[in-house]
Amino acid sequence: MRFLLSLLIVSAVFALKAQNMILPQPKFITVDTTHYVNFGKALFTYNDAATHRLIESLNTNSHGLEVHRFRNSPSSGIRINANLFLHPKYDKKELDYDNYTLDIQAEAIHIYYTNEASAYMAFQSLLQLLKTNAQKDILLPLTHINDYPDFEWRGLHLDCSRHFFSTQEIKRFLNTMAYYKFNKFHWHLTDDQGWRIELKKYPELTSVGAYRDSTKIGHFNEFEKGYEKQRYGGYYTQKQVQEIVAYAAKLHIEVIPEIEMPGHARAALAAFPELGCSQEQLPVASTWGIFNEVFCSKKQSLNFLKDVIEEVAPLFPSNYFHIGGDEAPSIQREHCKHCQKTIKKHHLHNEHEVQGYILKEMNAHLKKHNKTLIGWDEIIESGLPDNCAVMSWRGMQGGKQAAEQKHPVVMSPTTYCYFDYYQSDNPNEPLAIGGYLPLEKVYQFTPIPQDLDTQYHAYILGGQANLWTEYIADFDHLMYMTYPRALALAEKVWNKNAPSYEDFLHKVLFYQLPYLDTQNINYSKAIADANFVLSSDSMGTVAVHVENQNPLLPTITNFRNISTSSKTDFQLHLPEHKVQDTIYLSSFAEGMEDRKKEITLYLSQSTGCKIDSLTPPHPKFNNGGSFTLVNGVYGRRPWNGSDWLGFSGDTITVIFDLLEQRELTQLELSCLKAEGSWIYLPEHISVFGANDKNAFEEVESRAIHKEISEIPLANNYRYIKLVIAPKDKIPQGNEGAGQNPWTFIDEIIITWN
Incomplete structure (x- = not known):
């Protein structure tokens, strides 16, 4: 059973949010959900040649709500009263081009529109307000909407x-x-x-x-x-x-x-x-x-x-x-006699500008068909064609x-x-x-x-x-x-x-x-997922808050190896006698076991460690900020961007404050290798230590050859600085050759005696 159909929606909440039932939200709307008007089995409008195409459009995807055109004939003795009135060419200078007004009154529905597209949009708003009774009658609340899009x-x-x-x-x-x-x-x-x-x-x-x-x-x-x-x-x-x-x-x-x-x-x-x-x-x-x-x-x-x-x-x-116009490598043009001839003939600066030449030729041809060329943003780099x-x-x-x-x-x-x-x-x-x-x-x-x-x-x-x-x-x-x-x-x-x-x-x-649900659309139910929100206010601890975006579904959380009475908030501590500990959590919204989420927390001495400085990650891959490096959760493989910090061509510098001088034993760095996605292991890592942040000294330096690197340490320091050098360019013959690769890093664990 689809989970939302089983929800009980109380009428008080329904009335409170009635103005917000339509998506996208109209610019101006009033809805009286205490008064629904019964419009019978169908909507009827006058047979007008000017609206013939519009009515056909309204009936194309009307979810069973049919609009009938009619013309009363005195000889037939049958008279039909219209309950839908369409008012074309509703044109006021202050109105936007796609403006519509929808008035659902006790006697009839009125749609005022500036063009057929806006009339159609008014009808979609009407459909979102529609309810039916056991007799399949059309029920609509008294409504007034004035609306238009901000973007074309x-x-x-x-x-x-x-x-x-x-x-x-x-x-x-x-x-x-x-x-x-x-x-x-x-x-x-x-x-x-x-x-x-x-x-x-x-x-x-x-x-x-x-x-x-x-x-x-x-x-x-x-x-x-x-x-x-x-x-x-x-x-x-x-x-x-x-x-x-x-x-x-x-x-x-x-x-x-x-x-x-x-x-x-x-x-x-x-x-x-x-x-x-x-x-x-x-x-x-x-x-x-x-x-x-x-x-x-x-x-x-x-x-x-x-x-x-x-x-x-x-x-x-x-x-x-x-x-x-996107992702068009120029490497083959370097050895192409025809492209080299094009460069010379048209005074181009390099092979990349050959793309600009080709697109300008296509732009001129498209103009003959009254078409505007549109392309992905790479076309800017090779010179934008006119218009x-x-x-x-x-x-x-x-x-x-x-x-x-x-x-x-x-x-x-x-x-x-x-x-x-x-x-x-x-x-x-x-x-x-x-x-x-x-x-x-x-x-x-x-x-x-x-x-x-x-x-x-x-x-x-x-x-x-x-x-x-x-x-x-x-x-x-x-x-x-x-x-x-x-x-x-x-x-x-x-x-x-x-x-x-x-x-x-x-x-x-x-x-x-x-x-x-009624349209049998297989939408994602990720909205029902419970989320683990992690934080820490001291080393060796993690606070876990379990939240759920769906307020209608209670969250159920289980721990495999600890006991707790709370359902949503937990404080986890590394036992004094341990250097590391592993805790398993699972959580799901009630009735949604198939959306169960599990997380494994690897508590260590440096979990929650204070990070004094970090090279800013790329905004696209900066979920959780610097805490992602010490939150006790390893990034998953195959990857998704929620677990990793991503850097595009930058040398990465991280400074940890261990709060006091420690007798260090090991540093572990987790990186991602997914070369098909342009994500490469870093070339090199240098480890520096200090008890004064202004006086770092190098204690270890090595190349990185695998996703998890374990680096032995045997020094006493309070501050640890890592300098992680990325791969310079993606090698020829590989996906994205010649481009800057991504560097993805995640959990960094420091241990001491």
Whole structure:
């Protein structure tokens, strides 16, 4: 049984929060939940040619609530009273373009709207207010809403290259998007692992490029697991593409295609190797990551890409055409005579600028189709084409830079918007690419950077979440990774001043998750997970607070090897005669044993040690700050970002204060090796000791060759300083070659006599 359907919601709480039932939150709303109006079995509106298309749209995804058009005929003797009145061209200068007003009165429903999209959004708000009785009558509370979105781009992205989704599955995905007023569907159709759209001129793109002969088993970093030797793939015919685009249009969702260029091209180059720099015949990629194969800058390759645009652009009415532009290595261009000729002919400075040249050619061609080129933020580095748009994924700085150059920007940073990241640190979570993005973190997103001058705010179109599908193989898993995190995004791309997280959580628990249940959507229940919040006020101790985001479900906590009467707060101490001790905890919300979380605490003498100084970790991987290094919990492998501190190319310095001089015996350092994710072991560690913080002396120095390094010590010091040197660059031939690797560190244990 789905857990939320079993909850008893008391009427007093229901009435208290009634204004917050709609998601995203309307700008102005009053709801009287003490008075529901019975509108019978259906809604009736007058037969008006001007609203014919709108009524068809309203009935596309109406959850059983039908709107009927009628015209009374005196000769029939039958008279129907309208109970839904649509008021088009509701146009006042002070109103935003997508403004709507929804009035549910005792006699009828009135929708005032500035365009059909805003009328459709009004209807989605109405659906969220809807209840039915035992006779299936329509019950709606007396309501007045005036509403409009603060951002014009409210999007979700779906990668159909790594894993393929049927047209019916995409329609279901769009239905849920529409219910929460998303209006942009970014359809990722080509990549290294599969070409997914039919081209009449180049049938080899689908006969060859749409299928790979095997697929990586497990995580990219788990090299020993090998491959599933089974042909995998599929593609959309142009007729199916048109079907999806037309269906989305009825939901007032714009579909933006993405055709990757010049990188992520292995599937296309498997069909036409002569279009690449190396011209090497390679298969469609069967593993994940970044590949060196890219489209060449020669005329033959450019003409091919223009031909692709010629066929694809007319299938999509959107003004935007996404060309990718990300993760396109330049190494093969160094030895490509055609690219070297391009550099010389067009006075380019280096191989990297060849990408800028290619994209400017594509930009000019897209303009002939009245399309605006949009690409990932790497296109800034190779020179932005004129009048293009930027989708900022590597943080918000690229988007800020583009906005300051007066380019339209969609914010989609990994920190808040990558829904292929883990959403819980529960060890039972399905395999994901890595990272850590819980619901609350998504809700901290705001599309406009705080340090962006107000004169450039208008260039921020909005925000979008991305669903890359290397580890998402089916529709149920897709929806699990999308919801409820997409609800947080829906709120933040609709409202600059969104409700508090507490209010948001309330409407999710009481209204939105029950709705997802009715739609048989396999959403994540991470919201019911109990969280272990660790702290320490003295060495050798850890305070554990068990909290649960869901106030309706009591938390049950068990200790395997200690006894306690408390259910939520515990103080753990290292026994005096021990150097280390191990304690096992498990916790789950009542009725949710399948979401049980377990944690093993390794108490040591230095657990909770004071850290005087630490090189700042990267903001994306700084969960828990310096305490993460001494909290008694080892980072998990395979990793997710909640357990580790991550550093990007920085030498890491840490200073520990042991409070008094100690006779040291050993130092243990835990690091992560996950080279497929660009995470490398550090090159070297130096250990310094001091009894005066101004007079450190080196006591040990060694290379690091394994994830857990044990370093013997035989000195008396109060202060210990570690200097951890990262690997300089990722080696050639490896994923991310030439880039700065990540260094991830976690538990550091110091012992003494």
